[in-house]
Amino acid sequence: MIDESVLLESRTMRTSVLGRTEVLDKVKALSLLPDGLHVTTAMVAMYYEVAENAIRQVVKRHRQELTENGMRTLRGSDLQRFESDNLYLSNESYPQGRAHLAVYTRRTILNMAMLLRDSEVARSVRTYLLDREESPRQRPAPNDVESLDERITRLSEASFTKLLGRTVVPMLNALVETSGEHHRELLSLRNDVQQIQIKLVEHDVQLSRLQRGQDVKALTGIIGTIDAMNWREFEEHVAQLLRRDGCTDVELHGGHGGDRGVDISARTADGRTVAVQCKNFAPFRHVLSGEMQKFLGASKVIHEADVALYVATCAFTRESLALAAQGGVTAVHRGLLEAWSAGVQLQVLRSS
Structure with a gap:
């Protein structure tokens, strides 16, 4: 062992x-x-x-x-x-x-x-x-949805995704800033690396959801119920929490292109506008800084929201938390989500 x-x-x-x-x-x-x-x-x-x-x-x-x-x-x-x-x-x-x-x-x-x-x-x-x-x-079972090799691959992909986000992409950014004749080639390479990062994250989510479907019967409690939700159920759950805490005009955008980077919009009891991003990632995942940057742009620049909530079923990296604090985004991590779902009202939603 x-x-x-x-x-x-x-x-x-x-x-x-x-x-x-x-x-x-x-x-x-x-x-x-x-x-x-x-x-x-x-x-x-x-x-x-x-x-x-x-x-x-x-x-x-x-x-x-x-x-x-x-x-x-x-x-x-x-x-x-x-x-x-x-x-x-x-x-x-x-x-x-x-x-x-x-x-x-x-x-x-x-x-x-x-x-x-x-x-x-x-x-x-x-x-x-x-x-x-x-x-x-x-003792892997022959009919497991996710084999031992797939689990190892999934964990490796999660680590490699973090490596891309924390090391390779920033290095390419620095090279692009200082490059001369190879500027166009470096830009193309950076875009390719970022696309790989996105694909790995998507693949990671798909594998973890397959595994999570196997483990649903073993999960108990509030966070177990949340883990068993699909993305649409999770967004509806967050919308219900907003309504419970006094928000009005709660609207789900359905994850289509028209959402402009926001899953839910609402208005607090005292009239402030709210923009919400919902991510039902696997528990071992982390919200990366690049993902937080996208939501910052969508919530604060495009939607000009007074309150921005990034609600995730996992933790946030140190870099993404720093970006959230700097940009005025409330990072609702797994533990805070559990407390919110159990009845604790988010401080940022309370009337000032």
């Missing part, structure tokens, strides 16, 4: 197994707050049988990764509302008048298991995850 320490070192490997939150209950009973969705730092420490400071140190070192996977720090009115919904937090064991509170989803708790080095419970979770990961590879 693969050594469980690989999860401590490889974020890619961690991301590939983050959907298996049911492992937490198989290793040890997990207590949740009354909302059935979150736990506090103290509860995470209790589950993994470590000091709270150990959890805080992991958060300090890996804050971005944990945040992308559902961890939130509540302050002000958000904290007051959360405490009101979880009344037992006000007992003697809970500090009164605190300025902020970190809360974690099941996905974040599983993420924590792959970052905590000195916890026997976390080690058991990692071992269980890798045992589940390796077993199908050792």
